Amino acid sequence: xxxxxxIRLTADPLDPSEALSFVAYPGAGGxxxxxxxxxxxxxxxxxxxxxxxxWEERALEQMExxxxxxxxxxxxxxxxxxxxxxxxxxxxxxxxxxxxxxxRAEAFEGARHGIERIKRxxxxxxx
Numbered sequence: 001x002x003x004x005x006x007i008r009l010t011a012d013p014l015d016p017s018e019a020l021s022f023v024a025y026p027g028a029g030g031x032x033x034x035x036x037x038x039x040x041x042x043x044x045x046x047x048x049x050x051x052x053x054x055w056e057e058r059a060l061e062q063m064e065x066x067x068x069x070x071x072x073x074x075x076x077x078x079x080x081x082x083x084x085x086x087x088x089x090x091x092x093x094x095x096x097x098x099x100x101x102x103x104r105a106e107a108f109e110g111a112r113h114g115i116e117r118i119k120r121x122x123x124x125x126x127x
Contacts, residue, residue, distance in 0.1 A: 005067040006080040009054055009124075014082050019098040025077035030104030032111040036095035038088045049089045055123040059083070062122045070099065070114055074106040081114055083124055094126075 001007065006022045016033055023031055038050050067079045077100040084094045095118065099110035118124070 001064055002068070002071065004076075004078040005064065005071070006078075006082070007060055007063045007067060008082045009056055009059055009063075009085055010082070011084065011086040014084055014093045014096050016093070016096060016098075019080040019082060019096045022080045023078040023098045023100040025100050027102055028077045028100035028107070029102050030107040031098065031100040032104075032107040033096065033098040034111050034115050035093055036115065038090050038092050038094055040090045047090060049087060050094070050126045051087050052083070052085045052094060053125050053127070054083070054085050056085075059122050059124055063118065066114055066117045066122070069117070070110040073113065074099075074101060074110045076101045076106055076110045079110065079114065081118065083118065083122075085124070 063081050080098040082096045097111050097114040099107045101107040
């Protein structure tokens with residue numbers, strides 16, 4: 001895995017400051033952190049919590065590939081993508097995606113690409 005890329009699946013709580021610290025870089029003029037949290041409702045009705053399951057090996061491979069895509073498409077400095085597994089309560093952080101880049105537009109675009117691809121293509125399921 002590339003030096004400027006942090007990928008993790010964990011049952012432990014996620015710390016946004018870890019992602020921000022990892023992507024900090026002297027050449028970065030913009031840093032974006034997306035934080036996904038468990039909300040109290042869905043299209044099906046009220047939510048009291050979620051359980052996330054992952055095909056860990058494949059999920060980590062896919063997340064690394066997404067990170068590489070971000071580096072190929074935008075001039076980002078560093079990328080962090082962390083996702084929880086296990087049981088989470090309403091309000092808990094389920095996913096963090098952070099990018100730093102010389103300019104804000106690239107940081108925003110890289111982070112958005114990261115979360116959209118995680119949601120669409122990474123084998124992590126919620127119940």
